[in-house]
Amino acid sequence: MAKHAVHRKKEQKNQAFSFRHAVVLCLCFIGICFGLYLWYAAFTIGQGTPAVDDDDFRPTFGPPPYRIAIDAGHGGSDPGAQGIVTEKEMTAATAEALRGWLEADPNFIPLQTRESYDATAKPAERAAAANALSPDLLLSIHGNSAPEGSTASGFECYPSVPGRTWHQESYYFAKLLASAMRSAGASLRGRGGVRYIYYIGEAKQLVETSHTEVRAERSFTILEDANCPAVLAEQCFVTSAADVAQFGTEEGCRRTARAYYEAICTYFEITPLPE
Template identity: 50%
Template sequence: MIYGEAQDSDGHTQPVASYEFQTSPPYVVALDAGHGGSDVGAEGVIQEVELTERTVDDLFALLEQDPNYTPVRCRENGENATSGERALKAAEAKASLLLSIHGNSDPYSEDSYGFECYPQPPGRVHHESALSFAQAIASQFGEAGQRLRGENGVRYIYYQGSEETGYEKQVVEISDDSVHEEETFGLLEKASCPAVLAEQCFVTSPSDVSAWGSEAGCQAAAECYYRAICAFFGTTPIV
């Protein structure tokens, strides 16, 4: 069954298939390091891409050690890719779960800090599973001492407008379970499996970067994501 379409690097449209999840391990987990290549993302104490690639490296290593999982990358370090290319990479690997890691920013204040993540919103095929995974991630970060933004660290995001008029971001708490016509992040819309985009910390906050964006901080974050993945699939963490 065809669920959606994505474009490859040559601009050709490729089908992205929807399929039943694996019922036994090893589960394929797609990891997306946000931004990449010439796109460094937000800039602050560190560049966002430093945080995303470092965390994905650490999480990839954890999953690789666990026989219950087969991690795949949506892009290689140093490279960029469109949201369609990333979604296609996950679909070709028959991923049962997709996690896209990002860093937040506030150019007006160093005081903004904390974690939030965005699952596929209501009305999408994999909404309920994505929401469950997002809640597991937020729970792990909360238990580890990171501030959870919003009601509980899980939110929905929509973009209003058009290419001609520009887009305006709308953040909605998960207590609003209504179906919105506006689209969410492109990668979440194109993913063929449950998908969550995480904003790990604020790269513009020295304290947040120290706790969650440094080498030790990214390792701690990777462990939170890993335990959330284990909770989602019902496996026992090996670390």
């Protein structure tokens, strides 16, 4: 009897030890998992969501007609960049040609960000005017420039930057714009014609789209203030004779407007009107 009692005590002791051992292992496992979580959280703080590739992202939208805000950059007392052509004249011509395509297509309702191309309005005022009309998409049309003697040329555009509400939709639209302009014969600057702009004080900092971190600095006001996907397009360099010949003349503005129209159609999965 005494021998059996001793045996039972040993079994109970072994069981208690095994239970404690299991508890310790579970706690260790939980601790390791929690430590890995904290490491991952610390590593990813401040990291932006990578720009989603076209294969992985498509915007969602309701049925047509879609409201498209066309923002002709500069205008009125603000001529914009001066070169072989004046920026405000080129942006007005392109915006008017684009408005013509959108008006002819029953799937779209073109909207303007000011009463006329001759009216002077700051970017914040133009964004507010667009927001009041509840647009589904905004395109701000501009022209680039370079110092005398520079050979800079080509198309580039700037979507709403990482971390903003409409970043993914804007980035998707920007890539469609760049693709349409390349098909129209434009050379693309940077990584496929799409870049980000930030203001550091009064200075602009241009970065490639590989920089997906979320930053506190603001981008272009028209992009920051728009309540919809928005892209600012620099259709050509007004200081480049070759660029202007392709995309800055009266015919060039019409060619650009057609490319923009086709990109808008692709965004909303609409078949464009024939040329």
